[in-house]
Amino acid sequence: MGLIKLVILIILVVACLTLWRRIKAWQAANQKPPADPAQPQLMVRCSHCQVHLPQDQALQSGERWYCCPEHRDADHV
Numbered sequence: 001m002g003l004i005k006l007v008i009l010i011i012l013v014v015a016c017l018t019l020w021r022r023i024k025a026w027q028a029a030n031q032k033p034p035a036d037p038a039q040p041q042l043m044v045r046c047s048h049c050q051v052h053l054p055q056d057q058a059l060q061s062g063e064r065w066y067c068c069p070e071h072r073d074a075d076h077v
């Protein structure tokens with residue numbers, strides 16, 4: 001009977017370790033999302049045509065933002 005108990009104990013330990021590793025991997029995968037799509041994007045306004053666009057698509061010139069190089073250049077002449 002002692003041997004069967006030992007085998008069951010080993011199986012339980014291995015099962016716990018496997019579960020633990022899976023939880024750890026799942027937590028690590030959930031902790032660092034590459035880009036949060038739920039995060040509202042910062043919107044800026046083109047100083048030339050007043051159109052709103054996400055900041056990562058806008059062109060900055062000093063403290064002003066533009067939707068395209070044409071509008072940026074048009075405001076500088």
Ligand SMILES: [Zn+2]
Nearest residue numbers: 046049067071
């Ligand atoms: Zn514009």
